Amino acid sequence: MFWTDGYAEYGRQDFLDLDVAEYISRQHFALKYDGGTLYIADLGSRNGTKVNGIDIRGKGWVPLKPGDVVEVANVVTLTLTEIADE
DSSP: OOOOSEEEEEOGGGGTTSTTGGGSOSSOEEEEEETTEEEEEEOSOSSOEEETTEEOTTSOOEEEOTTOEEEETTTEEEEOOOOOOO
16 A cells, blocks of 8 residues: 555455455545544454554554554554655
8 A cells, every 4th residue: 555645444345356355344444644644543343453463443543653563354464664755
């Protein structure tokens, strides 16, 4: 995923190329970029979303920083990296 601004929701349809899509909810998590910070929120998923091993279900918007590890339903791992401006 490449992220620069705005708001987007992610779910099962975004992971169909993986054999684990069945574990990911139809609407699983959302990302938003606001005030120079990227945030993530779980959208009431069945199998949860974790940031650095902490379940964020019901915790609202959680800020992310470079190096954070996001686990989607315990089957997909995403690591946040910062891309320098050119």
